[in-house]
Amino acid sequence: MTPTLVRHHRHDPNTASAPATDAGARARDWAEIQERMLVPLYEAAYERLEVGPATRLLGLGCGSGLALLIAASRGAQVTGVEADPERVALARERLLADAPRSGSSTEDTPDKPTRLYEGASAEVCDGSAPAYNLVTAFEPLGCASGDSEGLAVALESAIPLAERGSAVVLAGWGPPERCATSAVLRVASRLTETLRATGGRGWRPARRDDLEDVASRAGLRPDGSGRVACPFGYADMDSAVRGLLSTGLFHAAVRATDPAQVEKELTEALHPHVRGDGTVWMSNVFRYLIARRP
Numbered sequence: 001m002t003p004t005l006v007r008h009h010r011h012d013p014n015t016a017s018a019p020a021t022d023a024g025a026r027a028r029d030w031a032e033i034q035e036r037m038l039v040p041l042y043e044a045a046y047e048r049l050e051v052g053p054a055t056r057l058l059g060l061g062c063g064s065g066l067a068l069l070i071a072a073s074r075g076a077q078v079t080g081v082e083a084d085p086e087r088v089a090l091a092r093e094r095l096l097a098d099a100p101r102s103g104s105s106t107e108d109t110p111d112k113p114t115r116l117y118e119g120a121s122a123e124v125c126d127g128s129a130p131a132y133n134l135v136t137a138f139e140p141l142g143c144a145s146g147d148s149e150g151l152a153v154a155l156e157s158a159i160p161l162a163e164r165g166s167a168v169v170l171a172g173w174g175p176p177e178r179c180a181t182s183a184v185l186r187v188a189s190r191l192t193e194t195l196r197a198t199g200g201r202g203w204r205p206a207r208r209d210d211l212e213d214v215a216s217r218a219g220l221r222p223d224g225s226g227r228v229a230c231p232f233g234y235a236d237m238d239s240a241v242r243g244l245l246s247t248g249l250f251h252a253a254v255r256a257t258d259p260a261q262v263e264k265e266l267t268e269a270l271h272p273h274v275r276g277d278g279t280v281w282m283s284n285v286f287r288y289l290i291a292r293r294p
Helices: 023-049 066-073 085-095 147-161 181-190 210-217 237-245 251-256 259-273
Strands: 056-060 077-082 115-118 132-141 162-173 221-229 232-234 280-282 285-292
Touching: 023 066, 023 085, 023 132, 023 162, 023 221, 023 232, 023 237, 023 285, 056 066, 056 147, 066 077, 066 085, 077 085, 085 115, 132 147, 132 210, 147 162, 147 210, 162 210, 181 237, 181 251, 181 259, 210 221, 210 285, 232 237, 237 259, 237 280, 251 259, 259 280
Parallel strands: 056 077, 056 132, 077 115, 132 162
Antiparallel strands: 162 285, 221 285, 232 280
């Protein structure tokens, strides 16, 4: 299995425990610490669908591009859409290393047909590109309130860009009792009592039919599913706190209280998962659904 224990770069001792409060630092923590925790999920879906040179993939919520990079290494032609401009910039560094840093956010050449777009939906994509035959949405459902509604909107704009019969991969958290991180993520809701009233993204327990419900609303036909172990492993407490804060699930809690309080509560919730050598380890199971465009 792909290793998930990661060591974060060292920081000044006086600031090592401070949570990343600016967008650039959070995006960097996501790319360097957290994003790779879902690599087993990406690889399982790609293996099942035999992703390769014939694949034209559209990745919704592509983050800083790691899932796209894995698909591209298998020969796929990849396109990514991501709402966070800082994550898009990091994806560009990974996938478009030779592209100019200013101007267009895409590069489309015969030897590197990779496209990256900044936006919340596929409406920002170039409609002249060949139709996709695989759409992925790897940001897991079943953790934040309102996440299924956001995905439904993203799919509405993406599905018309895919060929009929194309596969659409949706991902979600497994049952809370099989995801040790679920208890840690509840900190976000405990610190933000007014989340429902303010529309913030608070933790919610995963539901058994989350993925099927979204697929049905999008007019997709289910065509198989699977479960994948994705343990979250961190070299130390600092990396664990920074990685989890980079997910965006604690943003509302930070606004409702303050960064230091969120970090304190998060650290306390993580203590049961600290091993004797100081590493932090939480077992999790994620689920994916493969659906088809009629």
